[in-house]
Amino acid sequence: MEFKRTIIRTLSILGQRGAFGYALTEIAKINDEIIALTADLCTTSGLDRFKNAYPERVVNVGIAEQNMIGIAAGMSSLGYIPFATTFANFAALRSCEQMRHFMGYMEENIKIVGFGGGFAMGMFGITHYGIEDIASIRSISNITILSPADGLETAKATIAASQFKGPVYLRLTGVMNHPIVYKEDYEFEIGKAIQLKDGCDIAIFSTGGMVHQSLQAAKQLEDQGISCKVVNVHTIKPIDKVAIYKALDTKLIVTVEEHSIIGGLGSTVAEVLSEIKEKPPQLTIGVSGEYKPAGSYEFMLEQYGLTNNHISEKILEKYREAI
Amino acid sequence: MTNLEKYINTFVETFKIEASETEDLEYQAIPAWDSVGHMTLIAALEETFDIMMDTEDIINFSSFEKGKEIMAKYDVEF
Numbered sequence: 001m002e003f004k005r006t007i008i009r010t011l012s013i014l015g016q017r018g019a020f021g022y023a024l025t026e027i028a029k030i031n032d033e034i035i036a037l038t039a040d041l042c043t044t045s046g047l048d049r050f051k052n053a054y055p056e057r058v059v060n061v062g063i064a065e066q067n068m069i070g071i072a073a074g075m076s077s078l079g080y081i082p083f084a085t086t087f088a089n090f091a092a093l094r095s096c097e098q099m100r101h102f103m104g105y106m107e108e109n110i111k112i113v114g115f116g117g118g119f120a121m122g123m124f125g126i127t128h129y130g131i132e133d134i135a136s137i138r139s140i141s142n143i144t145i146l147s148p149a150d151g152l153e154t155a156k157a158t159i160a161a162s163q164f165k166g167p168v169y170l171r172l173t174g175v176m177n178h179p180i181v182y183k184e185d186y187e188f189e190i191g192k193a194i195q196l197k198d199g200c201d202i203a204i205f206s207t208g209g210m211v212h213q214s215l216q217a218a219k220q221l222e223d224q225g226i227s228c229k230v231v232n233v234h235t236i237k238p239i240d241k242v243a244i245y246k247a248l249d250t251k252l253i254v255t256v257e258e259h260s261i262i263g264g265l266g267s268t269v270a271e272v273l274s275e276i277k278e279k280p281p282q283l284t285i286g287v288s289g290e291y292k293p294a295g296s297y298e299f300m301l302e303q304y305g306l307t308n309n310h311i312s313e314k315i316l317e318k319y320r321e322a323i
Numbered sequence: 324m325t326n327l328e329k330y331i332n333t334f335v336e337t338f339k340i341e342a343s344e345t346e347d348l349e350y351q352a353i354p355a356w357d358s359v360g361h362m363t364l365i366a367a368l369e370e371t372f373d374i375m376m377d378t379e380d381i382i383n384f385s386s387f388e389k390g391k392e393i394m395a396k397y398d399v400e401f
Contacts, residue, residue: 005370006370009366009370010363010365010366013362013366013381022359046358048357048359049358049359052354052357176381177381
């Protein structure tokens with residue numbers, strides 16, 4: 001698939017959900033085994049064009065996420081590559097046992113696409129927010145977890161998932177008109193984090209929609225004379241340990257995610273650091289505390305301190321303590 | 324090429340239609356102007372006129388004619 005500048009902007013405007021649907025439609029042109037399943041969310045999953053092009057390759061199971069995973073497992077066992085889509089929390093929490101059995105234990109070649117990771121579902125409210133999905137899925141063996149940073153990376157992660165043999169959870173975050181992290185095409189490899197910016201004082205590991213916010217926060221810190229490395233962790237599991245080892249010479253390691261601070265990227269990095277004797281302190285930025293009142297995507301990021309301004313302030317405070 | 328010609332041409336190239344078909348064109352009136360086609364059109368217009376549209380304007384861009392009004396907000400005069 002060729003990613004020219006206008007395509008990259010199109011994927012950005014579409015947001016991660018639309019970018020996924022766009023990519024899957026393109027992949028389906030050359031791979032007859034691709035099947036899309038959805039739990040009553042065909043349009044919301046960005047699958048309109050896919051459905052129009054390949055109506056016989058779309059299965060809408062209705063509001064029955066657990067059945068969807070079972071159907072996907074059956075299709076996988078017949079050699080198909082099923083992409084099953086629903087909200088991140090419905091996939092991870094409602095269908096957790098089916099994911100454990102069919103994906104973890106039986107290792108069926110199922111790709112679950114969880115959209116609305118974090119606060120993307122805005123006014124739908126807490127019931128639709130995906131803030132515990134990485135934590136629950138990460139504890140299940142054998143499931144690769146991808147969390148792309150922008151529209152282009154969503155398309156590339158979708159392609160990579162389709163070519164990867166084994167169960168994958170593709171976590172999508174953000175809303176329409178998603179900020180662009182990658183202005184041109186690049187190499188995407190599952191399990192290999194990407195350093196977007198070099199720096200020597202602080203290493204920021206970020207994932208999903210928080211990558212753009214982290215880059216902006218790093219810029220604000222640079223203005224204050226603090227040099228920040230920013231690493232895009234597009235694969236949460238398996239984690240790129242080498243990328244973390246490369247940050248051991250900094251004064252502070254920071255993780256930023258639109259997910260609970262328990263069980264997500266921050267915990268993953270902490271688990272790697274726990275094996276090392278001499279290491280810098282870690283600051284975990286994410287969703288913590290009580291469930292707060294629901295609102296628009298921007299409002300929720302503001303409430304939970306996940307905007308670039310909040311992120312840079314939190315980092316600065318911790319950095320001053322650390323040095 | 325005038326701005327109007329560039330504007331029409333962007334529709335023609337994005338949706339693979341004739342220039343004569345553009346004038347009364349509305350979102351979802353043809354298969355090519357679906358949700359993905361819509362975003363492709365917006366990206367192509369941004370590239371052509373070197374602008375970047377706000378989300379609200381992208382959503383409100385419901386027809387060829389409405390699009391002209393929106394483009395005016397970005398100093399693209401017809």
